[in-house]
Amino acid sequence: MKKLEVVLQSHSYPIFISSGLLEKADELISSLLRPKCHKAVLVSNQKVFELYGRKLIGALSRLGLKTSTVLISDGERFKTLRTVENIVLSLIEEKIERNDLLLALGGGVIGDIAGFASAIYLRGIDFLQIPTTLLAQIDSSIGGKTGVNHKLGKNLIGAFHQPKGVLIDPSTLSSLDGRELRSALQEAVKYGVIKDVELFDLLEKNSKELLAKDDSLLEDVIYRCCYIKAGVVSRDEKESGERRILNFGHTIGHALEAATRYKRFKHGEAVGYGIIGAAQIASDLNLLIKNDLDRIQNLVNAFGPLPKTDNIDTKLVAERMAQDKKAVAGRLVFILPDKIGSVIIEEGLPSELVYNVLKKILKGRV
Numbered sequence: 001m002k003k004l005e006v007v008l009q010s011h012s013y014p015i016f017i018s019s020g021l022l023e024k025a026d027e028l029i030s031s032l033l034r035p036k037c038h039k040a041v042l043v044s045n046q047k048v049f050e051l052y053g054r055k056l057i058g059a060l061s062r063l064g065l066k067t068s069t070v071l072i073s074d075g076e077r078f079k080t081l082r083t084v085e086n087i088v089l090s091l092i093e094e095k096i097e098r099n100d101l102l103l104a105l106g107g108g109v110i111g112d113i114a115g116f117a118s119a120i121y122l123r124g125i126d127f128l129q130i131p132t133t134l135l136a137q138i139d140s141s142i143g144g145k146t147g148v149n150h151k152l153g154k155n156l157i158g159a160f161h162q163p164k165g166v167l168i169d170p171s172t173l174s175s176l177d178g179r180e181l182r183s184a185l186q187e188a189v190k191y192g193v194i195k196d197v198e199l200f201d202l203l204e205k206n207s208k209e210l211l212a213k214d215d216s217l218l219e220d221v222i223y224r225c226c227y228i229k230a231g232v233v234s235r236d237e238k239e240s241g242e243r244r245i246l247n248f249g250h251t252i253g254h255a256l257e258a259a260t261r262y263k264r265f266k267h268g269e270a271v272g273y274g275i276i277g278a279a280q281i282a283s284d285l286n287l288l289i290k291n292d293l294d295r296i297q298n299l300v301n302a303f304g305p306l307p308k309t310d311n312i313d314t315k316l317v318a319e320r321m322a323q324d325k326k327a328v329a330g331r332l333v334f335i336l337p338d339k340i341g342s343v344i345i346e347e348g349l350p351s352e353l354v355y356n357v358l359k360k361i362l363k364g365r366v
């Protein structure tokens with residue numbers, strides 16, 4: 001069992017990582033319960049619940065908790081206030097109290113929605129993240145960002161609400177779709193480039209084995225990514241400084257997703273293009289040497305193929321980029337690598353430079 005900690009002023013919380021952890025989740029959960037916790041609510045969707053719900057229900061009943069289950073529809077399009085309202089309705093009907101516990105079992109969509117419901121119900125109750133996709137295990141379950149989409153934009157409604165703990169069972173990835181896995185590995189590439197050259201090497205040397213879901217390698221990668229995210233969040237919970245480096249690859253990535261109405265790319269795939277773009281910009285500015293540029297771009301492609309981009313309008317992507325909610329006073333914020341394992345934060349790059357790189361990427365000339 002590997003254990004990490006997110007250390008915050010308000011409260012710190014553990015991240016447990018271990019294959020098969022769900023079988024004995026009661027031991028871990030018992031250490032995280034409030035003394036007066038009598039009830040638990042498990043939020044998931046049908047698919048994930050059928051795969052892993054029973055193990056968790058077993059663990060909760062061994063703890064003597066009265067447990068109810070709320071299943072929500074599967075998919076990003078259900079990440080809405082309406083779904084949150086339905087969850088809250090169930091919490092009221094089940095008479096869930098301040099000391100009780102909510103558990104989010106699923107991918108990032110479940111974690112974000114259920115986390116948000118737990119942030120606003122009775123002004124906040126405890127919740128646990130039990131992520132079952134690679135993206136959720138290395139990224140979304142840690143850091144306390146919860147929320148839902150609005151029809152005018154992604155993640156526009158939300159709250160910081162840190163979980164009481166994160167329980168990661170990498171063996172749940174055995175049932176994960178191959179495209180979800182490849183897409184999430186782009187986020188792992190992100191962590192390697194921003195902070196961990198050893199992680200980058202590991203991904204580079206073992207890309208095939210990782211794509212074949214080698215258990216122990218996946219566990220290693222998850223641990224290293226969580227180590228980085230936990231550290232960054234501990235030092236900058238609300239993203240006023242260092243946490244912004246986690247947006248490496250996301251300035252272009254988010255714009256690509258928005259320009260294609262969130263239909264063409266998985267999030268990580270768009271980030272893959274964003275990583276290629278940011279590395280290219282860094283190289284054009286003579287920040288990054290050619291060998292590192294090649295290694296970064298080759299690694300992204302090793303976890304491809306990425307969806308085609310040749311019929312996407314460069315202007316539209318540039319416009320979406322200008323609307324990025326993380327822009328500061330209208331200026332784009334770019335995270336740029338100066339070598340593998342290290343980045344700088346750059347505000348106010350010449351828009352022509354960015355535009356040209358964007359054009360090249362979209363035409364597949366990078």
Ligand SMILES: NC(=O)c1ccc[n+]([C@@H]2O[C@H](COP(=O)([O-])OP(=O)(O)OC[C@H]3O[C@@H](n4cnc5c(N)ncnc54)[C@H](O)[C@@H]3O)[C@@H](O)[C@H]2O)c1
Nearest residue numbers: 047074107108109110132133135136139140145172175176
């Ligand atoms: N809060 C944050 O800090 C943060 C960070 C990154 C992303 N996100 C959010 O995360 C969401 C994306 O998360 P995601 O990529 O996990 O997508 P997802 O939650 O939609 O999961 C992808 C698919 O995999 C299925 N699934 C989940 N676990 C499975 C398993 N073990 N086996 C088989 N199928 C499984 C899901 O039911 C779904 O169909 C987005 O809404 C994004 O905004 C949040």
Ligand SMILES: [Zn+2]
Nearest residue numbers: 187250267271
């Ligand atoms: Zn991301």
